[in-house]
Amino acid sequence: MTLMTSWVPSANSAETPFPLNNLPYGVFSVGHAPARCGVAIGDMILDLTEAETKGLVSLPETAFDAPSWNKLMAMGPDVWADLRAQLTALLSEGGDTSAPLIAQADAQMHLPFQVAEYTDFYAGKHHAMNVGTMFRGPENALPPNWLHIPIGYNGRASSVVVSGTDVVRPNGQTKAPDADMPSFGPSKRLDIELEMGAIVGTGSELGQPISVAQADEMIFGYVLLNDWSARDIQAWEYQPLGPFQAKAFATSISPWIVTPAALEPFRTSTPEREKDLLPYLQEPSPMLFDIALDVTMAPEGKPATTIAQTNYNRMYYSAAQQLAHHASSGCAMSTGDLLGSGTISGPEKSERGSLLELTWGGKEPLTLDTGEVRTFIEDGDTLTLKGAAKGDGYQIGFGEVVGTIKPAVTFPK
Amino acid sequence: MTLMTSWVPSANSAETPFPLNNLPYGVFSVGHAPARCGVAIGDMILDLTEAETKGLVSLPETAFDAPSWNKLMAMGPDVWADLRAQLTALLSEGGDTSAPLIAQADAQMHLPFQVAEYTDFYAGKHHAMNVGTMFRGPENALPPNWLHIPIGYNGRASSVVVSGTDVVRPNGQTKAPDADMPSFGPSKRLDIELEMGAIVGTGSELGQPISVAQADEMIFGYVLLNDWSARDIQAWEYQPLGPFQAKAFATSISPWIVTPAALEPFRTSTPEREKDLLPYLQEPSPMLFDIALDVTMAPEGKPATTIAQTNYNRMYYSAAQQLAHHASSGCAMSTGDLLGSGTISGPEKSERGSLLELTWGGKEPLTLDTGEVRTFIEDGDTLTLKGAAKGDGYQIGFGEVVGTIKPAVTFPK
Missing domain, CATH: 2.30.30.230 (Fumarylacetoacetase, N-terminal domain)
Structure with missing residues (x-):
């Protein structure tokens, strides 16, 4: 092509x-x-x-x-x-x-479509390994189910916004390890997650699972997605039932939906399996895509610094596999459902798709080209994701996902 | 009254x-x-x-x-x-x-309303203690955040059905403790969760938290809710990001929405706090309700046996507290959002709102009045929830939530 x-x-x-x-x-x-x-x-x-x-x-x-x-x-x-x-x-x-x-x-x-429901996955192995190593050590980095299931959780569709929408720093409960009681206030560890989003075009019926091949045909298109995350709120709330308010304040998507037809020349297989997948999750043909991704960060009034560069082809599970798993219990999938890929990171440090990973939990601050030092996002910072599949003398671009952080609001009495 | x-x-x-x-x-x-x-x-x-x-x-x-x-x-x-x-x-x-x-x-x-998004909580202390004791022992039964946060997770709105809808036994991944690999097939540990559902009438804006008092006024009404659960799928999938396919195949609600106006004479406070709540979660006036609840189970073609009787007033957190917490990060709440209370159990064994608790993880089977023995639900069984607030010579009833289990479907090739 x-x-x-x-x-x-x-x-x-x-x-x-x-x-x-x-x-x-x-x-x-x-x-x-x-x-x-x-x-x-x-x-x-x-x-x-x-x-x-x-x-x-x-x-x-x-x-x-x-x-x-x-x-x-x-x-x-x-x-x-x-x-x-x-x-x-x-x-x-x-x-x-x-x-x-x-x-x-x-x-x-x-917003290019009405989001019916929003699901976010955790299907990038480098991300899961990085986060797991930080929280549980390298021996127990991957949860036992990770190589068998595209792990996902239901997110909040009402928080999905289009690129350019300002993001208000969330308030929430956090607890310092040595504190007796939690406290409530603005998140101090505000982060991005570099993701792709797959949009369900045609739905499925309640009680009727679908195959991976059927799932691939149900996907209407893809967007870039930034699943903004409050790491301190997440750390305190997520056991035992998963992320909730830490990821409910904003998820930004690109304004343009790129279709599988446009991406067809860039199809690629998911990486070699470390353990065989159960038949219902096996990919009958290449269902991942080669899409170059990058993230920039700009303090207020300053130029942007590229802080990460990676590729969608780093994912362990494709969107079609995620969608087939999502419907495996008989869960009805609907027109307008949005599936976040999970954070996309590669094996190199420069390929890490979150500040949590880039600064290793805040322990290794980043110095931007403009001299500012960052562990997590500060008020006024602008984060931008970009993505494009690169062809022979042309590219299939997604545009940008831009968001600027505004200060937290005062809580109602 | x-x-x-x-x-x-x-x-x-x-x-x-x-x-x-x-x-x-x-x-x-x-x-x-x-x-x-x-x-x-x-x-x-x-x-x-x-x-x-x-x-x-x-x-x-x-x-x-x-x-x-x-x-x-x-x-x-x-x-x-x-x-x-x-x-x-x-x-x-x-x-x-x-x-x-x-x-x-x-x-x-x-269905009496279009479900915008569905959130399920884990806000009954007896239930959390029972489940925690089974899985982590009595010393660590309650997660450290439990007395501070009404723990919740986002569920799947597309799976909400009205009472009377048959429930197809879900397929899913499970893994026996001694198995090398997971397997895929019909759930063997199919369960109910006895809950109330609160329905959001008027919404809130993204980035704008609400107080508990505001939340109480936003609630349009309440329904009975059965959050069908596949315990074996749940056990294998839920770490680290919470329940997903184990609770995505059906959630049944009563066909009638009972309004706060009708329930006004039955308002009651949440129980005494074991630890003070942060101010944003404190209840300014009684926001829980005295509603008697019961569950029956009937094998195919047989009469029903009452297997549990409890009361909504057993909850540790009210729906208004849950809703205020839900919006605390700035998460926009929408007309038609459904908030499940979490399983309602009381201190007595007869007050347990799930088979997981009633049979203590399957170790203490129930014998029904008709002689059948059950640990979890079998195909053809009908489960019915009922609820009513009992006044002086009258009652405020919710009707029933009825569901009959149909055999699992064959998975598409």
Whole structure:
């Protein structure tokens, strides 16, 4: 696969994240006009609500009359393929240049879909080993189930926000190891988690498990995801039933949903198994993707420093495996469910996808290029995730996930 | 408070769960007609969609044009009080006897509201002590955070079903202590959890914590709740991030939402604290309720045996405390969020709200009145929860939560 050319000039570049090969889906607004569905092409957005009204795009039923992709998502893979074919024809060289385009620079982006439920996994082995080593020592780093189950927990859909949304530092209960009693106040160990998010397009019925192959076909697309985490709140609350308020204040996602069709040339297998998976979790074909990822950190008013660089292909479990496991008990999966991959870290220190790992629990502070020293995130800091699959003379970009930390609020009396 | 009399004769009895004092809210259908909102009165249902159309009930805007209570729930406490006053007047002796009534015997009940997100707590101390003693010994039964935090985890809203829905035995990964590898198949330790569910009526904003008093006012009503659990799946999966597939196959709720207004005479304080709560969790007034609860078990084709009897007043934390904690990090709470209380058990063995406790992990089998012996639930068994607040010559009943277990499905290849 090489760069496909478009009549939109800015799409024909090796540098744009959004060439014709990509066609990622988002929701945007301009000024005070209502939000609507769009597809990114170069530095422009094709207004799909308008394109559908004009008949430039035509599906079995109206898909773009609401500011969310859920309706199209529920229509299933055949309609997804049909839409992509129509968009490719429309935006290719020789396509209809009357298609309604808006400059991305003029648009505000919104959550691209209504999040039904949000699940976060713990499926990166390097991350699990790092965290496990810190908390339980290298001998007991991986929990006994880890090589058999893509460990996950249910998160909070109401906390999912689009890139650019400020993140308010959470309050919570924490307890110092030597304290008699816990105390309540702003988190002092605020962190990121570099993740990919998989979005369920077509759902499954309660009581009806699905295979890994079926799961792969149900995934509508992928986003970058930052699962903001308050490590001190998490440490005190998470036993015995898992993370709760430590991860309920914000999870940021990229505004553009990149489809499996765009990522097809970048499919790769999960790594070799250390222990055979049970048959219901085995991958019938490559279901992970080669996507370069990086994280930057910028103190208020200062330039950003790259603090981590890794790749989605580091994961031990693919999103399809996670989704099949999620439905294995008969749990119904719904259009709009969001599955976080779990923190993505690689074997090198520079590949660690959280500050917890990068600063080894705060013991090894980072010095930024601008001279500031950080263990965890301070008020005013801006954290940015970026990701792109790199092809031959083109890339499939995800855009950015940006978030700036605002001070904690005073608690109501 | 004594029995309030209605022109609906069946409502004027000490035995009916649904006297005029109660007025619980549900969604019903008759035959193939579309489902609609209704309120139970004696053995009848007032058709609220029809009553609104006829002008017998009038609110600031139309509330009952969809088969769910979410729209009314989002309108807030003043509208809730207004509706209750109108319904009380309409159904009192002397009210308008042209109000459209349907026999409950002719109606099929549906989920009364769209569940936004589902959270389950672990806030019953007797339950936590029993389970902790079994798993960690009596010295370490309560986790260190338990007396300070209403411990909870996010559950799966897509698994919430209305009473009467069959429950398919889940498949899942389990591992015998002496086995090298886990295996996959039907759960062998299928259990109930006797709980109450609190339903969030009005939501809160992301980044904006709420007080316990605010939380109490946000609660639209309560249901009975059975959080079906697969103990063998749970034991293998739950470390380190909590229950996942073990509790994702079904959570059954009663079809009728009982309002705080109906339960007002039964308010009671949570028990004396063993350790002072942090200020953000302190109860400014009684926010728990005196509600008698019982559980029966019936093998296929056999009569039921009562296996547990306890009371909601056994809880250590109220739903308002749980809700305030849930929002403490700034987590946005939404109309339709469902909060499970956690398993309700009392100090006596007969008050244990799960088979795990009743049979002490399967070591002390139960013998039913019909002679069958049970450790956990077998295919064909029917489990029923019942609950009622008992007043002076009347009761505020919740109806039943009934579920029958069907055999596990074969997993897709």
